[in-house]
Amino acid sequence: MNSAALENxxxxxxxxxxxxxxxxxxxxxxxxxxxxRKNVDHAWKAYRGWLIMIPITFAALYFGRxxxxxxxxxxxxxxxxxxxxxxxxxxxWGMTGVALVGIAAVGVVSFMNEPDSTTxxxxxxxxxxxxxxxxxxxxxxxLRDRAKGQLQPIALALLGFIYMGWMFGHMAFLANAxxxxxxxxxxxxAVPLCDVSAFTFGKIxxxxxxxxxxxxxxxxxxxxxxxxxxxxxxxxxRFSFPELGTRELLLAGIIVGIGGQLGDLSISVIKxxxxxxxxxxxxxxxxxxxxxxxxxxxxxPLFFHMVRYFQGLQ
Amino acid sequence: MDxxxxxxxxxxxxxxxxxxxxxxxxxxxxxxxxRTVAHAVIRGLMRVWHRLEIxxxxxxxxxxxxxxxxxxxxxxxxxxxxxxxxxxxxHRAFPAAASDYFFTNISRLVFSAVVIxxxxxxxxxxxxxxxxxxxxxxxxxxHILILFPEGTRTLxxxxxxxxxxxxFLVAGSNIPVVPCYLDGAHRAWxxxxxxxxxxxxxxxxxxxxxxxxxxxVKEEAVAIADSLRDAVLALRQSP
Numbered sequence: 001m002n003s004a005a006l007e008n009x010x011x012x013x014x015x016x017x018x019x020x021x022x023x024x025x026x027x028x029x030x031x032x033x034x035x036x037r038k039n040v041d042h043a044w045k046a047y048r049g050w051l052i053m054i055p056i057t058f059a060a061l062y063f064g065r066x067x068x069x070x071x072x073x074x075x076x077x078x079x080x081x082x083x084x085x086x087x088x089x090x091x092x093w094g095m096t097g098v099a100l101v102g103i104a105a106v107g108v109v110s111f112m113n114e115p116d117s118t119t120x121x122x123x124x125x126x127x128x129x130x131x132x133x134x135x136x137x138x139x140x141x142x143l144r145d146r147a148k149g150q151l152q153p154i155a156l157a158l159l160g161f162i163y164m165g166w167m168f169g170h171m172a173f174l175a176n177a178x179x180x181x182x183x184x185x186x187x188x189x190a191v192p193l194c195d196v197s198a199f200t201f202g203k204i205x206x207x208x209x210x211x212x213x214x215x216x217x218x219x220x221x222x223x224x225x226x227x228x229x230x231x232x233x234x235x236x237x238r239f240s241f242p243e244l245g246t247r248e249l250l251l252a253g254i255i256v257g258i259g260g261q262l263g264d265l266s267i268s269v270i271k272x273x274x275x276x277x278x279x280x281x282x283x284x285x286x287x288x289x290x291x292x293x294x295x296x297x298x299x300x301p302l303f304f305h306m307v308r309y310f311q312g313l314q
Numbered sequence: 315m316d317x318x319x320x321x322x323x324x325x326x327x328x329x330x331x332x333x334x335x336x337x338x339x340x341x342x343x344x345x346x347x348x349r350t351v352a353h354a355v356i357r358g359l360m361r362v363w364h365r366l367e368i369x370x371x372x373x374x375x376x377x378x379x380x381x382x383x384x385x386x387x388x389x390x391x392x393x394x395x396x397x398x399x400x401x402x403x404x405h406r407a408f409p410a411a412a413s414d415y416f417f418t419n420i421s422r423l424v425f426s427a428v429v430i431x432x433x434x435x436x437x438x439x440x441x442x443x444x445x446x447x448x449x450x451x452x453x454x455x456x457h458i459l460i461l462f463p464e465g466t467r468t469l470x471x472x473x474x475x476x477x478x479x480x481x482f483l484v485a486g487s488n489i490p491v492v493p494c495y496l497d498g499a500h501r502a503w504x505x506x507x508x509x510x511x512x513x514x515x516x517x518x519x520x521x522x523x524x525x526x527x528x529x530x531v532k533e534e535a536v537a538i539a540d541s542l543r544d545a546v547l548a549l550r551q552s553p
Contacts, residue, residue, distance in 0.1 A: 081344070088321035093343050100343075152318050274320040281329040 005181070006063045010240050014185040018054055025050075045285030053283065053292070057188060059179070065120070065175045068113065068184070072172035075108030078289040079297070080164040083270070083281040087156050094140045095157040102161050106169030110176065116237035119314055121176035126169070133161050163266075163297060170301040177313040182240035182271045186252075187303060189237070194230045194260035201225025215268040223261055230257030248310050255302045263298025267291070334427035335417060337434055337447065345428050346405055353404055354427045356393050363512050364502060366537060368398050370519030370549075373492055379457040380490040380522065381540055383480060385473050385550075386462035387499030390510060392430050392433070394496055394517055395460050407458035408451060410435040410444070412466075445483050452489050460546055471500040473550075476543040481528075481535025490522035493542060495549035518549040 005011045029047055046168040060071035080103055084090040109125040137157050141150040174183050202222025210218040231253035234244075244252070267290060271279065280288020307313065325333045333339065360366040374380070382395055392409040399407055416422050426432035433451070435444045441547035451457050463476035484491055495518045498547050502513035523545060528534045 076457075082326075085323040085326040086320075088319075088323070090323050090343070096343055274322060276322060276327070278327065281327055281332075284329070 005062060005064075007042060008181050010179075010181045010185060011061070013237075013239060014181075014189060015058060018058075018189075022051065022054065042285070047285075049283045049285040053286075055209035061181065061184060065180070068175035068180070069107055069172045070204055071111045072169065072175075073104065073110075075293060076103050076106065076172070076290060077167050078282065079168060079293060080160050082282075082288045082290045083160045084156070086276055086279050087160075087270075089153055089156040089160065092153045092157075094144070095137060095153045098133065098136045098137045098140065099157045099161040101166060102129065102136070103165035103169065104115045105129055105133075106166055107172055108128055110169065110173040121173055121313075123173070123313075126173055126211050130162055130166055132160060133166075137161070168293065168297040168303045170304040171296065174300070174304060174313075177307075179243065183303070183307060186234070186237060186240045187256075187296065187300060190233050190252075190256045191260050191299055193233060194256055195264065195295060197229040198222040198226035198261060198264075211265060214265050214272060218261075218265070224260060227254075230254075230260065243311055244307070245310075248307065251306050255306060257301055260295040260301055261297040263295035266298060267294035315503045331420065331423070332472070334423055335434075338425065338451070339438060348428055349404060349431060350401060350411065351394065353393075353401060357397050357401075360390075360394060360515065361512070364394075364498070364515040366394060366397065366515045366517065368517045368519070370494075373519050373521050374398070375490050375492070375522060377456060378490065379455055379481075380492055381452070381461075381484065382458065382460045382492050382494055383463055383476075383546065384460070384494040384496055385546055386464050386467050387471065387496060387501075388467060388503035388505070388510070390458060390499045390503050390515065391462065391496055392432070394499065394515055395494060396430070397456065398517060398519060399493075401455075405431060406456055407431060407460060408433040409460035410448065410462070413444075414438055420550075430533050433459070441479055445479055448483055452487075457463055463542065467505050468500055469505060473543065473547060476539035478532065478535040478539045480542060481525075481538035482530050484525045485528040485530040485534055485538060486526060488526045490524055491542060491549055492522045493520040493545035493549060494518065495520075495546050497550065519548045520545055 006015075025047060029040050029043055033044070035042045042168045054221065057071070057082070077100060080099060081090070081096075084096050084099070090096055104128065106129060109122040109129065111120045112125075113120055114122055114124070137154055141147060141154065171184065171187070174180060174187075177183055199222065201224070202217070202219040205221040205225065206219030208220040209216070210220050210223050231250070233256070234249040234252045238244075241248075267279070271277065278287030279290035282288050283292060286292050304313075323340055325336060328336070333342075364551075367388060384391060384395055392411070395409070396404050396407055409430055409432050411417070411426050411430065411434065411492075413434035413436050416426040416432055417434045433447065434446075435441070437444075448459055448461075451459055461480060463480040464474040465477050466474075468474060497516040498513050498516070501511075502515060503510035523542070525538050528538055
């Protein structure tokens, strides 16, 4: 990627589409508010959140590979911090610190080249990082010579690093792909679309509860609708990745359609168990970073390895 | 096996700016890290740019909570006084800062809360409540409260009257009050100037005073404030 982003038809395509959607959504909210006198506070807050998030994301991608890696690394650090604060792991500064350093390392190896080569991104080290982080985290109680109550912080730090740091960090590494714009923008668009479809189909057709103990408002109808939309979407935006064939497009649809919903539910399991509603309050109208990227975390590495297996990234 | 207990951080559902507005603030790894680095840099700058000289460190109580009172010449005062403490203690040292000035604007709020570790002091509407917060702060061991009892920066370099609040705070308690005099801060950075000028700073720390035998009534509080002012002034005359 380079700053000639605007010359890239994929980047331009998504930019126009999103600008259009934002304009239409803004007009709709204004129409409801001023013509039909409806209460739109909730929608307006969420919309304002998007108005900030979308330009920041496009800016990070626009300025190239380095800013994209930095952007996703910062998001991963923020997501992990929210997880640590919500679970209470944050009180253990040793564990938290090691996991944060590990997440920063995901960014660094994404930024580096393969040793003795000009291939961007040190893939081997990205895959090996969990080994070192697990080793370091297990070392902490030993250095402290303490056993009582240590399993909980160990487990939380491991889950936090592997899931919010390393798996989500695959987004940062995708910036090294030949078709980085295509893959990143597709994921950034398709995953929220899956969320929105589940919500919309659930609202309109929802009769049967999906997983009432994890997320009481989800329905089977919403889940199936979201899967259908997600399966169709890769074909709709085929211009993003002309190199992908039928098999890859099908898999991309399944990964987003099923993985996106599982990612959402996975964070719901954590939230329900703790007994909280949102993971944080950074983005008004959306909750925390983790509430926004929950589905993306699950989808990013699955999509990454699918594409890498069939096409190679570079 | 015991069930796991999740205890979210007390302020986990608040936006970052709100978290910084709270007092007492929850300990935060990131904030502590930034503060430590910032103070290492500030200490270096003060040593080089202002040739800061500190004498009387031996008067600082080692383990118990105490109060530092000083003259207020400029914004350099709080960093200079914090500079007299060991770096690891700065997270438990709280300069009281006017909430109407330092906690109303976002950039000042972030700097005061993150770097200075300021305690918002409501000097206008409800100073009594703020004094209660000070009292609670000092009940925990190892806390340091930094107060400028004049209540505002000096305009002419002279030491103003001390407000009686400090008297109410310490009357009848055994908390040590350490008088300090910072010389040169007003010349280095007068009110209204954008950046500090490279003038010499000299911080003198005096012997602690205690007011356990006093009562929290108006006359005695005023007397305590006056005697603390004298103690600070005395440090000015003996360089």
